Amino acid sequence: MKSLKLITSLFTFSLVITTCAQNNDVQITTHKLTENIYMLEGQGGNIGVSVGDDGVFMIDSQFGHLTPKILEAIKTLSDKPIKFLANTHHHGDHTGGNENIAKLNTTIIAHDNVYKRVKDNPKQNDTSLPVITFNDKLSLYINGEQILIFHLDNAHTDGDAMLFFTESNVLHSGDTFFSGRYPYIDLKSGGSVNGYIQAIKSALILIDVDTKIIPGHGNLSNKQDYSTFLKMLETLKEKVETEIANGKTEYEVATNTALTKTYDDLDYGCCFISSEKIRRTLYNGLKE
Numbered sequence: 478m479k480s481l482k483l484i485t486s487l488f489t490f491s492l493v494i495t496t497c498a499q500n501n502d503v504q505i506t507t508h509k510l511t512e513n514i515y516m517l518e519g520q521g522g523n524i525g526v527s528v529g530d531d532g533v534f535m536i537d538s539q540f541g542h543l544t545p546k547i548l549e550a551i552k553t554l555s556d557k558p559i560k561f562l563a564n565t566h567h568h569g570d571h572t573g574g575n576e577n578i579a580k581l582n583t584t585i586i587a588h589d590n591v592y593k594r595v596k597d598n599p600k601q602n603d604t605s606l607p608v609i610t611f612n613d614k615l616s617l618y619i620n621g622e623q624i625l626i627f628h629l630d631n632a633h634t635d636g637d638a639m640l641f642f643t644e645s646n647v648l649h650s651g652d653t654f655f656s657g658r659y660p661y662i663d664l665k666s667g668g669s670v671n672g673y674i675q676a677i678k679s680a681l682i683l684i685d686v687d688t689k690i691i692p693g694h695g696n697l698s699n700k701q702d703y704s705t706f707l708k709m710l711e712t713l714k715e716k717v718e719t720e721i722a723n724g725k726t727e728y729e730v731a732t733n734t735a736l737t738k739t740y741d742d743l744d745y746g747c748c749f750i751s752s753e754k755i756r757r758t759l760y761n762g763l764k765e
């Protein structure tokens with residue numbers, strides 16, 4: 478028994494070491510999209526940055542422990558202060574750095590429901606909260622252009638926002654786009670399968686073939702990639718709806734690998750959401 482305990486504690490210890498090592502290993506990669514807009518990749522949701530005479534405008538903050546590295550990366554792009562930080566939704570891999578950034582006198586902007594969900598999260602401090610919130614849409618004029626910030630009803634969560642840089646033709650889609658992979662649809666936080674599909678369609682109306690898209694997760698993308706992602710979701714939705722209509726149970730859908738095979742073969746189950754998880758989500762989201 479004693480040795481079992483020792484093995485267990487050793488295992489836990491090595492796990493902690495590994496996690497720390499992974500965190501220390503995270504590098505922030507900067508991609509230049511236009512003269513003054515960048516995408517920052519690290520761990521968690523992709524960050525968007527606009528720099529210019531008015532200051533830095535930032536979208537999402539990843540995890541708190543990465544803030545020093547993120548700030549270092551932004552410093553190489555601009556020596557101006559970060560004036561605004563907009564959150565695309567409340568998840569910790571997009572808002573985890575809010576508290577640190579707020580200390581720099583940065584104003585945080587997000588949808589009303591992001592405020593509520595961050596406020597209700599015992600793991601997050603009140604300084605992580607947005608200071609400006611909106612219910613539908615908001616316009617911001619900074620660094621020579623208008624930024625449209627607009628809410629999508631019940632998509633990835635109930636507080637999603639997309640941001641469109643009208644002059645630069647850059648869209649940050651938030652987590653309504655997991656480029657080349659299965660999406661997380663957070664049904665427990667007000668997300669919905671049909672709302673998610675509708676959100677993508679709303680974005681596709683707004684953008685054109687030249688638009689550069691910063692997806693919530695995955696590589697820098699374009700309209701074609703976003704349309705392919707929509708097609709995947711609509712195809713799987715139809716298949717799962719047929720299963721539901723035929724009286725199949727959640728277990729039967731979750732274990733039916735044939736439903737997602739085409740996209741599994743393209744490695745859509747690579748990352749956070751496995752093929753089983755997406756079949757389960759679609760089942761639960763469409764069952765009602």
Ligand SMILES: [Zn+2]
Nearest residue numbers: 566568633652
């Ligand atoms: Zn998310």
